[in-house]
Amino acid sequence: MRRTLLQSIVRGPLTEATPEPDEAALAELACSVDHAARTRLGRSLAIRQVDAGSCNGCELEIHALNNAFYDIERFGFRFVASPRHADVLLVTGPVTKNMREALNRAYNAAPDPKWVVAVGGCARDGGLFAGSYACLGGVSQVIPVDLHIPGCPPSPTQLLKGLLALLQHAGANLPSS
Amino acid sequence: MALLDGIPCSSAVTSHRPWPRVVVDADGWQKAIDRLVANEIVLLGLWGDADVVHMALACPEGDAIAVISLECRGGTFPSVGARHAPARRLERAISDLFGLEAAGTPDDRPWLDHQRWDCAHPLGKGGRPKQAIPYRFLPSEGEGLHQVAVGPVHAGIIEPGHFRFAANGEFVVRLEGRLGYVHKGIEALMSGATLDGAARLACRTSGDSAVAYSYAFVSAVESALQIEVPARAVYLRALAAELERLGNHFGDIGAICNDASFALMHAQTGILRERCLRVAETCFGHRLMMDLILPGGLARDLAVDGHAAVTGLLAEIDRAFPRLIELYDKTASLQDRTVGTGVVKPAYARLFGAGGYVGRASGRPLDARRSPGYAPYRDLSFEVPTLQEGDVNARVWIRIREVEQSVQLIRQILAQLPAGAIRAALPSSGEPAEGLALVEAFRGDVLVWVRLDEDRRIARCHLRDASWFQWPLVEAAIEGNIIADFPLCNKSFNCSYSGHDL
Secondary structure (H helix, E strand, O other), rough: HHHHHHHHHHHOOOOOOOOOOOHHHHHHHHOOOOHHHHHHHHEEEEEEEEOOOOOOOHOOOOOOOOOOOHHHHHHEEEEEEOHHOEEEEEEEEEOOOHHHHHHHHHHHHHOOOOEEEEEEEHHHHHHHHHHOOEOOOHHHOOOOOOOEEEEOOHHHHHHHHHHHHHHHHHOOOOOHH | OOOOOOOOOOOEEOOEEOOEEEEEEEEHHHHHHHHOOOOEEEEEEEEEOOOOEEEEEEOOOOOOOEEEEEEOHHHHEEOOOOOHHHHHHHHHHHHHHOOOOEOOOOOOOOOOOOOOOOOOOOOOOOOOOOOOOOOOOOOOOOOEEEEEOOOOOOOOOOOOOOOOEEEEOEEEEEEEEOOOOOOHHHHHOOOEEHHHHHHHHHHHOOOHHHHHHHHHHHHHHHHOOOOOOHHHHHHHHHHHHHHHHHHHHHHHHHHHHHHHHHHHHHHHHHHHHHHHHHHHHHHHHOOOOOOOOOOOOOOOOOOOOOOHHHHHHHHHHHHHHHHHHHHHHHHHHHHHHHHHOOOOOHHHHHHHOOHHHHHHHHOOOOOOOOHOOOHHHHHOOOOOOOOOOOOOOHHHHHHHHHHHHHHHHHHHHHHHOOOOOOOOOOOOOOOEEEEEEEEEEEEEEEEEEEEEEOEEEEEEEEEEOHHHOHHHHHHHHHOOOEHHHHHHHHHHHHOOOOOHHH
């Protein structure tokens, strides 16, 4: 174990440079987040991930945000275990009818102010599963969505760009004192 | 004794390939159940169709496979689950989706249908939605028992499902899972889909097994249509499948250790997993290799720099992985959590026909790549590691050994990779045809059965994840363990929710 730890120190970090926030995401957020919410949350956001019917591909890439290459915690994001601790709900999947109530409950359990980020093509409009008897076809059918991150699944870099746009927006216009 | 010996049948379906499908009457159906109960044959799958139920069977060695079909007079069929427990949830799903009832079943609770859909029996006779009734969990009685309800939304980045624990203090007396939350209606969406469209759906049945699912789906289609796939595509499919296996095994070995609070391993294997995904993107243009495998071959050839990227990956694994194995083996605090925890008895693995590392860690030495076997694995040499202990530790070791086998397989694939075309042409019409395929995903065998119509669209497609026969074993394995060890046990199985719920 000592050798592994020592090598990690000597080798230097694998963590990659910060990607630029996504322009499209910034534009979408500009009209959705109010000033008061931004000033209260600052630059630290707690994320609660909710799988509302995903194929688990999105979850794999969200998981990857925690690995040494993307290291999402350096930006002030952290994944939390309960919606009650969350500022951001990261929702995946076409929202199956069997998950509608659980998604609603998770949303209502998260304290205000909060954002909802819909991750992946399914979460936007149901994706390949649109039109199924078992799916509602997108997160916005159930709860208000502030930001969509497209992709099937979005890569960790795409996820980071979208979330950084959220952070930049949330942190803008903080009181100077 | 051959697979279908002692099972009287009226006719064989000639358009079903590559294994036989025969039509049986109630007597033949019962005889098959007799042989299942006697442990002479293994249940591979059980699914509904228009007024028919199909049951896939295999011999215990896994190299002979057959499907028997029974017409459901009056919308019922004799319950398999009444005498052979592994069939119960499959029968509940058939009842939900088709409205075909298993006569004599001891468990008539709905499974996938949570009474939230706009109709009942969406793949069968339809009808008004069932009235919502509270779900009856199985009872646990005794002094000092309490219940703990977990999910469907869990405390992590994981898929949704509900777990109901009955516990005495910290010790679990009974665990019952309730699934179906991510039921997307994939089999209904498949009906009428084009072959390429259905392949895209198959890919997204369980995202972590995107390659394995599309591999199984196209194999079933190609068997039905009797299509010869170009040799280069056959080898590149196996390369993609082994890259997928490596990525998942690395991720999960670390995640299991992380659930025992050993984060160092998680960080280190996370690096290897990310390398695998990046190499997959370099080779085939997508980190999870979705939409790569299509009926007839591949959508894309191996990228020009793909060969070098894979070679580099194997070199890094050779360099980094032995040290991590040693780290796992020599960390006493970690072994203290994994050894003896969550034991699956070999008898249960055999009864349920559990595939993947769950079965192989409990003495069931089956791997679909070996038996029944499929191209190109018949021409490659590899071992199927097997252990008897059946605990979390054994499942970790099986995965470690499978990483080593996958590395060897990829070396052989690269060395033997043929040149040439990557996709064969498909006929646009023809007689209706049926195909069945079994492909080894990282967590176990995926079964796909298809029936194609004259226009080469999907008439019916059934996909059965390995998890159907593994989820019940999670419940058996946790009994007598403490609730705090559930995440560790559960992760060592890593069953699919989406692949199961469809």
